[in-house]
Amino acid sequence: MAGRILVVDGVPTSRITMKVRLMSACYEVAVASSGVEALRMIPVLQPQIVLIGASLPDMPSDQLCLELRSRPERADLPIIMQAKGPDRIAALRAGASALIDDLDDDLILLARVRGLMRNDPAGEGAVLQGCLAEPSTEFLRDTRSRAVFVSGQPATALGWRHALQGRLDFNMKVCDAERALSDAARGDVPELYLIAADMHQPGDGLRLLSELRSRPLSRDAAFVIVLRPERGDMTAVALDLGAGDVLPSDMSGPGAATEAAIRIEAQLSRKRQSDLRRQENQRNILWAMTDPLTGLHNRRYALPRLAQLFDQMIGEESSLAVLLLDLDRFKQVNDNHGHAAGDAVLRNVAQRLALALPPDALLARMGGEEFLIALPHHSAQSALAVAEEIRLQIQSTPVRLPSECQISEIQVSLSAGVAVLGCGQAEIDIPAPEHLLAHADRALLNAKAMGRNRIVIAASALAA
Structure with a gap:
């Protein structure tokens, strides 16, 4: 089996349909009909992803998400939630890893699952990259997280920065694709890239994503792709190429900007968790292959x-x-x-x-x-x-x-x-x-x- 998924939904037909669809994709699937049942099953089942529908009989979906996030052993459990309209921000604030508007969209749903499975803690095996030396003038250094916004038109990326400026405590830099690649080659890699899917040509932002994800120095950054409304069919492609999330291009409205900021912050949080797991894995590998007395290989x-x-x-x-x-x-x-x-x-x-x-x-x-x-x-x-x-x-x-x-x-x-x-x-x-x-x-x-x-x-x- 590719992985274990727990589906939580109060509607029997939804549970059965979702189980059949996920099992057809070779996932191991269990179902729960309520939030209380899900909380009881999770310690035994140890799922790799929890999928929460919109209708639970005993508690709101976001409350179940909060319950899971409040438990230290479940703090980084990937959670996909079905949410629409104003419920989306509440779901994100509760700790949802990803949102699904419509559970009937198999392409988007399975792409979300694949993306979260790819970043599952049990599958982490990447080698920890060394940190760049910092200048000695610590009091002048900006310690905030760094994000790079890449778009075909600088005005577009500046618009994203303006919309998110008061909502994210980031050092936000705007550059073109060529500069992003050259900086990455030198090791100047931000924590997060926000990339327009279409810049000068259709899909060239996705090609930039693939290139950055394939390079050792930049592959562990967080990636968010921005899609125009008419290009929504590319969401699954972007997720399968390695994007952690996909955002709509219009971030001008207060609700849209708030949701985008929460989702970007969530991607940065997942990146930090992945970095910690990589460091722990690297230490474990080193300890397993090192003689503790002499420090030599064993x-x-x-x-x-x-x-x-x-x-x-x-x-x-x-x-x-x-x-x-x-x-x-x-x-x-x-x-x-x-x-x-x-x-x-x-x-x-x-x-x-x-x-x-x-x-x-x-x-x-x-x-x-x-x-x-x-x-x-x-x-x-x-x-x-x-x-x-x-x-x-x-x-x-x-x-x-x-x-x-x-x-x-x-x-x-x-x-x-x-x-x-x-x-x-x-x-x-x-x-x-x-x-x-x-x-x-x-x-x-x-x-x-x-x-x-x-x-x-x-x-x-x-x-x-």
Whole structure:
């Protein structure tokens, strides 16, 4: 199923019809006949969208929306409401994510659902973009949200700004499509774009929307498209292209301007929520792939990355060296001086390894006292030189221990096994990444058996 939707409507025929239409689009649909029933079902059902009709027997639709928004765990639940005329502003103020005039319009309804499903918290996986550096004169900086209005006629965009000026606390900038694209390419991206669907040619605003949504620096902005009345048939197209909302071009009336301001503010709020989710996802990904003690990558990251480097070297007909390093007699450090000493040794060695390696190297803690290094474009000779330099550097400088330890510093050494995939090998002789790792592991065992504190390279059949 594409997603879970709860339909809340007091009219039985409306509920049944809506369920059939949404299920035909491959959504999982549940229905509730009242607001109280919906509030009881939501914690169990965990819907991704709630669709509220205009007729509830026990409470106004906007009151149900307010009830949902008042609960922290439902504060960002996407809610589509059916509302017309003066009820639209009340629905928006209650927290509706999107409005539908007529639930019989399948194109608009399904486009709204697709748009909200696309921005659902469970589906967030985009990589967080870095923030631009700000000037040091903080007291001169405008901290308000930034919006860019793009229209074929500057007077049109200025009219939007005039209508919204007292209703939105935004820094509103007017520019043309070319300037919007060039600014976005430089990383000068506002929180929100308000774009006329038709500027110089029919649909060129939609093409601008697609272009901005496809670019890494601007794809996470909020987008609102403005349509002329006779172009209402393009609403579904705009939503499917990535617009968060679609507004009518006439914002001159008090009611129209108020509604537009609330809907724009709602889009900005959803963008902020998405930004927070992306940051949280990025942190979770980082924590899942990072060893908490040393700050290095862990096994979960290292093995897939090693496979990528392996495939890359095969494609480039280059070479790849794999080093497995193990601290000698590390168990005695923990047994004789405590785990605080062992942790200090691991952290110190990890720092030295990171400083000793080239920028394109892969470095990870595989577990315990074992480390993995992958060196792209390194021959057997150059990999052996790197390993030997690391070995000498580790044994030559004692590790300082925490003050609670009985001794102030300790001497450590390491052993390493090296295996190299050479560029001159016949295709039939090329091992898999795990075989390359196994060869390095056997070489490491040989280094340990030969007395430790030494480097052993795997069989010459693997070397270039």
